[in-house]
Amino acid sequence: MDPKLDASDIWESAAGEGIAKYDRGTIEHGGGFWTAGAAWYAAQATDESLDMIAYLHHLRERLHQIRVVASMLREDELTPHAAASLIDELVGNHPPKSLRKQSHD
Helix, strand or coil: CCHHHHHHHHHHHHHHHHHHHHHHHHHHHCCCHHHCCHHHHHHHHHHHHHHHHHHHHHHHHHHHHHHHHHHHHHCCCCCHHHHHHHHHHHHCCCCCCCCCCCCCC
């Protein structure tokens, strides 16, 4: 791929996602984003930064788990079907699972 095309794809995608995120934030925070005070921005930035650290930690963990699955598949320790099921779970777009105990009534 051409580097300029790659950069263009990245920033066009980011712009679209950023505008949608901005619109959701305006609704979530109940007003004009540009009207907040500096301390509010600092608190929000701190919260978001801490979230990013947690997201990166778990993303690294998932990548390690995918490498383990690939290694097991290569060594014939997993069937392709079993490996695909594990990878689907690892890369899925599901939110965190509840930590509440589920009743089995």
